[in-house]
Amino acid sequence: MSQPTPVLAEAPVKSLAKPEMKRTREGFGHGLLDLGEKKPNVFVLVGDLSGSTNVSFFAEKYPERFLQVGIAEQNMMCVAAGLAAVGKIPFLATYGAFASCRSADQMRVTVAYTDLPVKIGGAHGGISVGPDGATHQAMEEIAIVRSIPNMKLIVPCDYWETRKATVAMADDPHPNYIRFGREPVPVVTDASTPFTMGKANVMREGSDIALIACGVMVYEALVAAEALSARGIQARVINMHTLKPLDYDAIEAAARECGAIVTAEEHQMHGGLGGAVAEVVVRTHPVPMEFVAVHDRFGRSGKQDELMAAFGIKSPDVIAAAERALRRKKG
Amino acid sequence: MPRLQLSLDELRERALFVRRDIVTLLARAQSGHSGGPLSTTDFGTALFFHEMDVNPERLDDPSRDLWHFSIGHVTPVIYALMAERGYFPLADLLGFRQFQGHLQGHPSKHDTPGIEVSSGSLGQGLSVSCGMAYGSRFDKNPRRVYCVMGDGEQQEGQIWEAAMFAAHYKLDNLCAVIDYNRKQIDGDVQDVLGIAPLADKWRAFGWHVIEADGHDLKRILAAFDEARATKGKPSVILAHTVMGKGISYMEDDYKWHGVPPSVEQAEKALAELGTSLAEWTRRLETHTTRAVMPSANGAAS
Numbered sequence: 295m296s297q298p299t300p301v302l303a304e305a306p307v308k309s310l311a312k313p314e315m316k317r318t319r320e321g322f323g324h325g326l327l328d329l330g331e332k333k334p335n336v337f338v339l340v341g342d343l344s345g346s347t348n349v350s351f352f353a354e355k356y357p358e359r360f361l362q363v364g365i366a367e368q369n370m371m372c373v374a375a376g377l378a379a380v381g382k383i384p385f386l387a388t389y390g391a392f393a394s395c396r397s398a399d400q401m402r403v404t405v406a407y408t409d410l411p412v413k414i415g416g417a418h419g420g421i422s423v424g425p426d427g428a429t430h431q432a433m434e435e436i437a438i439v440r441s442i443p444n445m446k447l448i449v450p451c452d453y454w455e456t457r458k459a460t461v462a463m464a465d466d467p468h469p470n471y472i473r474f475g476r477e478p479v480p481v482v483t484d485a486s487t488p489f490t491m492g493k494a495n496v497m498r499e500g501s502d503i504a505l506i507a508c509g510v511m512v513y514e515a516l517v518a519a520e521a522l523s524a525r526g527i528q529a530r531v532i533n534m535h536t537l538k539p540l541d542y543d544a545i546e547a548a549a550r551e552c553g554a555i556v557t558a559e560e561h562q563m564h565g566g567l568g569g570a571v572a573e574v575v576v577r578t579h580p581v582p583m584e585f586v587a588v589h590d591r592f593g594r595s596g597k598q599d600e601l602m603a604a605f606g607i608k609s610p611d612v613i614a615a616a617e618r619a620l621r622r623k624k625g
Numbered sequence: 626m627p628r629l630q631l632s633l634d635e636l637r638e639r640a641l642f643v644r645r646d647i648v649t650l651l652a653r654a655q656s657g658h659s660g661g662p663l664s665t666t667d668f669g670t671a672l673f674f675h676e677m678d679v680n681p682e683r684l685d686d687p688s689r690d691l692w693h694f695s696i697g698h699v700t701p702v703i704y705a706l707m708a709e710r711g712y713f714p715l716a717d718l719l720g721f722r723q724f725q726g727h728l729q730g731h732p733s734k735h736d737t738p739g740i741e742v743s744s745g746s747l748g749q750g751l752s753v754s755c756g757m758a759y760g761s762r763f764d765k766n767p768r769r770v771y772c773v774m775g776d777g778e779q780q781e782g783q784i785w786e787a788a789m790f791a792a793h794y795k796l797d798n799l800c801a802v803i804d805y806n807r808k809q810i811d812g813d814v815q816d817v818l819g820i821a822p823l824a825d826k827w828r829a830f831g832w833h834v835i836e837a838d839g840h841d842l843k844r845i846l847a848a849f850d851e852a853r854a855t856k857g858k859p860s861v862i863l864a865h866t867v868m869g870k871g872i873s874y875m876e877d878d879y880k881w882h883g884v885p886p887s888v889e890q891a892e893k894a895l896a897e898l899g900t901s902l903a904e905w906t907r908r909l910e911t912h913t914t915r916a917v918m919p920s921a922n923g924a925a926s
Contacts (some may be wrong), residue, residue, distance in 0.1 A: 368752070369752045372755075372787070375756060376742070377757075377759065379691075379753070379760075380756070381774075398747050399749075400746075402746075403744070404742060408743040409734075410742070467768075544893050
């Protein structure tokens with residue numbers, strides 16, 4: 295079932311109304327294939343989820359560097375640390391709910407305290423996981439991973455960014471966590487969009503309000519910006535793909551130049567992107583802020599779109615939040 | 626770097642020094658664990674001064690054997706072994722657990738040169754050692770990997786995940802040692818949460834099990850030889866030990882798991898070990914440069 299690896303050249307057609315849909319986990323899988331060729335010390339570990347996390351691509355091509363660990367996430371995190379201690383670049387893959395929670399202590403003490411280049415792939419991030427329900431919808435990862443020293447955290451917005459981020463992680467000599475999703479999501483970047491860890495991408499210019507988003511919410515923010523534009527409100531859309539280290543400059547500039555900010559994330563509001571952005575805003579240039587996020591609730595089964603709507607994280611929710619922030623800006 | 630392979634008499638003497646170091650550094654810090662470090666001392670000395678090929682001169686020597694203490698709380702014995710083996714000066718031991726020193730309460734790679742991976746949260750070290758052993762074998766590096774665990778630590782579920790992994794991947798370059806002193810911080814292991822029959826459990830998980838008196842250096846060396854000769858499966862040595870070994874009032878008493886001796890208690894302990902707090906502190910203070918097997922007395926000035 296080997297799938298062809300797309301070439302990093304063909305740019306997808308960008309259309310907000312009818313976007314190309316692609317899975318971010320496939321970006322992770324293809325990123326690992328890119329690495330397999332380039333870096334002979336890249337290893338991939340999986341906890342019995344090869345297909346779901348798409349590391350099966352790597353497993354087929356580089357079986358000698360693929361390590362099946364079984365349903366034992368705690369062991370997997372530390373085996374990866376041991377491999378890193380002897381010069382390997384281990385990528386491990388499991389669901390984000392398990393990577394960030396079940397093996398959190400292992401990530402904190404063995405991986406992060408030792409500052410080993412273990413690369414953690416958290417699949418099935420967010421409510422968009424859909425039918426699996428609350429236990430498998432990871433919505434606490436930003437809060438957990440961001441609070442651990444030495445960790446870096448990336449929440450890419452689409453297939454291409456996931457693929458590029460995966461490749462970029464291998465060059466960073468520190469521990470990293472990448473969060474990606476299950477279902478196909480709109481493609482909003484292309485093969486040539488720059489990706490630098492820690493450097494946010496401005497996806498749309500504007501100075502009436504800034505919409506700062508990560509993951510699939512970047513698309514929702516772009517749709518919201520389009521609608522706001524029709525009403526004469528020009529929104530800046532910032533793709534904050536790296537949650538740690540955070541791009542302080544982009545946030546401060548957004549606060550100064552736009553005067554109001556809406557954050558949008560597929561994550562619990564407590565300890566998420568919104569709080570991270572607010573930490574910068576209150577210390578540099580306080581402006582009205584609104585948060586589009588999951589409000590302290592567990593997820594549930596359903597379809598991706600109906601869940602996102604029910605949990606208040608679709609583009610209309612971003613628009614409503616922007617209206618609230620703009621009212622406070624004027625007042 | 627060749628292995629040191631000291632004689633039994635030399636090993637006994639070095640183990641005595643390590644015990645004196647442990648009591649002295651704990652008395653100075655007035656913080657830290659006494660019981661486990663003293664039960665670990667004899668087989669630990671056998672590891673560092675006979676069994677393992679280590680190179681304190683070049684910490685990234687690719688031919689070095691790898692060692693990892695999953696029981697991070699036994700830092701008094703880890704640091705004493707490291708200083709006696711030449712990783713850092715003996716004088717540094719007096720900075721144990723101090724803000725200014727480089728010897729953290731639990732092993733920290735970025736504070737203490739020579740620590741391969743930080744530890745301190747129980748149950749994780751065997752998995753780390755599995756990764757080291759797997760990666761080393763992949764590289765066709767003939768080195769061996771040693772992991773020291775506690776008996777109370779066997780209650781952690783992750784140990785058994787790692788046990789399955791090592792057997793599944795036939796990591797015969799991996800040797801685990803369990804400090805089987807039958808005590809943990811809340812009491813006797815069998816009362817807190819029984820782990821027996823421990824040897825049967827490891828055998829059932831596919832390991833080669835070796836039982837040995839953890840204070841009998843000759844027997845311990847034979848156990849390491851047996852582990853080295855075992856192919857196709859990982860080995861575990863159940864080192865039967867006595868918590869607080871060597872100090873009469875500490876032996877076999879779980880209350881000494883996590884506390885240091887007072888200065889008065891340390892004087893009594895060091896008298897039993899044939900020295901005094903003043904004499905042994907002077908020895909540590911004067912050895913301000915690294916040395917392999919530093920002398921029993923103060924360094925020549």
